[in-house]
Amino acid sequence: xLRPCAEKVSRTYGECDMIExxxxxxxxxxxxxxxxxxxxxxSSALQDQPSQLYFIDATNSxxxxxxxxxxxxxxxxxxxxxxxxxxxxxxxxxxxxxxxxIQTIQLNKIERQKKKSQNNSHHNDIQFFxxxxxxxxxxxxxxxxxxxxxKQDSExxxxxxxxxxxxxxxxxxxSEGTQMQTLLLFPKDEFKISVPVGDTGRYKRMRSNHNGNxxxxxxxxxxxxxxx
Amino acid sequence: xxxxxxxxxxxxxxFGISLSQLIVDNPEPLLSGISELDExxxxxxxxxxxxxxxxxxxxxxxxxxxxxVNNGLSRNSGQDHVLWIETxxxxxxxxxxxxxxxxxxxxxxxxSKVRLNKFTQLxxxxxxxxxxxxxxxxxxxxxxxxxxxxxxIQILRNRGMDEKQIHNVKCNHLILLFTWMTKYTHSxxxxxxxxxxxxxxxxxxxxxxxxxxxxxxxxxGSNFFVRSTMSNNNNNNNNGSTATSxxxxxxxxSSRDRAFGGRGRRRNIQVLKSALVANSAMGxxxxxxxxxxxxxxxxxxxxxxxxxxADNFSKTHRRQFDRCRLAIVFDPHDERAKTLSDSRERGxxxxxxxxxxxxxxxxxxxxxxxGVFESVNNASVPLLLSFKRPSAMTSTPTMExxxxxxSTVQHIxxxxxxxxxxxxxxxxxxxxxxx
Numbered sequence: 001x002l003r004p005c006a007e008k009v010s011r012t013y014g015e016c017d018m019i020e021x022x023x024x025x026x027x028x029x030x031x032x033x034x035x036x037x038x039x040x041x042x043s044s045a046l047q048d049q050p051s052q053l054y055f056i057d058a059t060n061s062x063x064x065x066x067x068x069x070x071x072x073x074x075x076x077x078x079x080x081x082x083x084x085x086x087x088x089x090x091x092x093x094x095x096x097x098x099x100x101x102i103q104t105i106q107l108n109k110i111e112r113q114k115k116k117s118q119n120n121s122h123h124n125d126i127q128f129f130x131x132x133x134x135x136x137x138x139x140x141x142x143x144x145x146x147x148x149x150x151k152q153d154s155e156x157x158x159x160x161x162x163x164x165x166x167x168x169x170x171x172x173x174x175s176e177g178t179q180m181q182t183l184l185l186f187p188k189d190e191f192k193i194s195v196p197v198g199d200t201g202r203y204k205r206m207r208s209n210h211n212g213n214x215x216x217x218x219x220x221x222x223x224x225x226x227x228x
Numbered sequence: 229x230x231x232x233x234x235x236x237x238x239x240x241x242x243f244g245i246s247l248s249q250l251i252v253d254n255p256e257p258l259l260s261g262i263s264e265l266d267e268x269x270x271x272x273x274x275x276x277x278x279x280x281x282x283x284x285x286x287x288x289x290x291x292x293x294x295x296x297v298n299n300g301l302s303r304n305s306g307q308d309h310v311l312w313i314e315t316x317x318x319x320x321x322x323x324x325x326x327x328x329x330x331x332x333x334x335x336x337x338x339x340s341k342v343r344l345n346k347f348t349q350l351x352x353x354x355x356x357x358x359x360x361x362x363x364x365x366x367x368x369x370x371x372x373x374x375x376x377x378x379x380x381i382q383i384l385r386n387r388g389m390d391e392k393q394i395h396n397v398k399c400n401h402l403i404l405l406f407t408w409m410t411k412y413t414h415s416x417x418x419x420x421x422x423x424x425x426x427x428x429x430x431x432x433x434x435x436x437x438x439x440x441x442x443x444x445x446x447x448x449g450s451n452f453f454v455r456s457t458m459s460n461n462n463n464n465n466n467n468g469s470t471a472t473s474x475x476x477x478x479x480x481x482s483s484r485d486r487a488f489g490g491r492g493r494r495r496n497i498q499v500l501k502s503a504l505v506a507n508s509a510m511g512x513x514x515x516x517x518x519x520x521x522x523x524x525x526x527x528x529x530x531x532x533x534x535x536x537x538a539d540n541f542s543k544t545h546r547r548q549f550d551r552c553r554l555a556i557v558f559d560p561h562d563e564r565a566k567t568l569s570d571s572r573e574r575g576x577x578x579x580x581x582x583x584x585x586x587x588x589x590x591x592x593x594x595x596x597x598x599g600v601f602e603s604v605n606n607a608s609v610p611l612l613l614s615f616k617r618p619s620a621m622t623s624t625p626t627m628e629x630x631x632x633x634x635s636t637v638q639h640i641x642x643x644x645x646x647x648x649x650x651x652x653x654x655x656x657x658x659x660x661x662x663x
Contacts, residue, residue, distance in 0.1 A: 035559075054244065055244075056244075058410070059410065059519055059520055059522075060274070060276045060277050060410075060413070060414070060522060062247070064247075064250075064251065065270045067247075068251075073248070073251070077248065080246065080247045080248035080251070081246050081247075081248050082246075083246060083247040084243070084244035084245065084246055084247070085244055085245055085246075085247060085250050086243060086244030086245075087244075087410075087411075087414040089407050089410060089411060097243065100243050140519070142516070143403065143407070143516075143519070143520075146400070146403050146516070147403070147404075147407055150400070150404060187515060187519055189515035189516075
């Protein structure tokens with residue numbers, strides 16, 4: 001059942017301090033994470049092998065300094081190799097990237113099947129053919145959306161956005177050989193009402209207004225399984 | 229086990245750049261020459277990033293830009309190319325360092341300048357620059373960028389657009405321009421630095437009465453930070469507002485009363501911000517383009533401590549006061565995160581006495597002998613961070629907790645005015661280029 005964004009936020013309220021990758025859903029939205037928290041998350045996400053992380057970014061926001069502190073490069077070269085930083089400023093580019101990620105997953109599946117058949121699959125699958133853990137972090141979705149809006153009409157832009165988010169969900173649901181999780185980062189300002197009211201810590205319920213929802217609110221409301 | 233990248237690369241599907249490669253490929257950061265500032269920026273200005281430096285007239289933004297040009301031309305064994313974009317003022321060539329003639333000639337070859345004083349010129353310029361196959365510029369400085377945007381806004385206003393429209397158009401246009409700049413910085417691994425003016429918020433013409441309703445002083449002893457007390461901060465970050473209490477007591481329910489002069493009367497507070505924000509198109513959506521900025525650095529004046537001691541304060545003539553400069557560095561991205569966690573914390577526990585402010589304050593000054601800006605480490609001129617204000621003094625640079633460096637000026641009612649206050653009323657008007 002779809003829950004309003006504000007309720008989802010309040011549900012997860014207070015859990016941000018503990019970043020546990022295993023508890024994350026297929027598509028998670030994270031509102032204004034601290035750099036150090038993001039670095040910790042990325043570090044923990046890549047502890048299990050084999051894993052690959054795609055950091056798709058509209059701005060130069062990968063927390064390199066914090067990550068280097070968290071994960072020293074000298075002892076974690078593989079982790080650094082398994083993170084790919086990709087600059088993306090438009091939804092069309094993001095579509096291409098998502099397609100490439102899908103192709104990578106398909107390749108992994110084929111490779112895995114090949115190996116299985118070579119080994120007659122009498123080995124334990126989990127031990128010899130561990131699932132590929134793929135994480136995708138997208139920062140600046142609202143910028144990509146806006147930039148696409150400059151070129152395309154609103155309907156087309158929305159359609160591209162929906163297509164991307166649905167594809168990500170579909171891939172994440174296909175669990176054979178791959179575990180994929182997507183994290184969407186949004187600035188706090190995207191959420192006009194999802195902040196505590198007064199000193200009580202309670203959250204206002206989302207109400208429609210004539211300005212419509214921001215992109216962050218829209219995505220969190222209809223596509224994210226969890227909002228932090 | 230890093231077989232996935234190999235698999236992907238083998239099949240010709242590699243995209244993006246690995247973090248290890250990114251770290252290796254990134255050019256060394258550009259040093260400013262102010263060691264503490266470099267430290268706070270993670271060893272200098274990083275490539276693939278856009279920075280904004282802003283401050284009042286005469287504080288030395290252009291000089292600082294020229295210092296960066298000199299450092300940039302000397303970086304990477306003298307291989308870097310630097311571009312200076314003039315908007316409304318020519319680059320003061322006399323400030324460019326004179327080195328050995330041969331070395332100077334080489335530098336001049338790698339230094340370019342162009343005059344662009346319209347928004348559309350800037351936009352087209354960056355679009356074309358990306359396509360050019362010439363040597364990329366590792367450093368681009370735009371002097372007076374905010375003035376170009378202000379002029380653009382004025383053109384929109386003359387077309388008869390209303391306030392809301394102008395704000396939306398400004399945000400869209402800045403997103404567009406910053407997108408092209410970001411494409412350039414990422415593809416060429418360069419750094420763009422914007423040198424902007426600052427403006428006080430009373431300039432804006434929107435009805436932002438709420439903007440100045442809920443500022444309160446952060447009691448971290450610095451006297452430099454204010455934060456929004458708007459708990460349902462549903463507007464773009466900034467918009468808190470009123471007078472800040474300068475007492476050392478923690479903010480409390482009564483702070484609002486104090487802010488209103490204790491008698492429900494509102495003081496006139498003006499917040500000094502970047503002119504890129506505090507212009508006539510200021511509004512709630514400014515955050516949409518602000519996230520392109522890696523870091524903001526506000527330059528402000530500060531009094532040296534000895535001139536502010538209470539006994540000196542009343543005796544000393546204004547002209548005898550010594551000033552130094554402060555750079556307030558903050559990361560808008562982490563700032564947002566902090567604000568959010570603060571507000572969550574506030575939800576858990578009523579009232580916050582202290583906030584762990586992570587913004588950095590660097591004291592620096594212009595060395596007239598060397599002709600460079602440098603850190604002020606002289607123990608005899610300590611940084612005024614724990615200074616308790618004399619009751620008569622009511623002006624200090626401050627910083628909004630959310631995203632803006634700012635300076636507040638409180639106008640004291642006439643019946644409370646003192647001699648010492650007379651000079652303080654016009655404090656934000658600085659002489660230009662006094663060095």
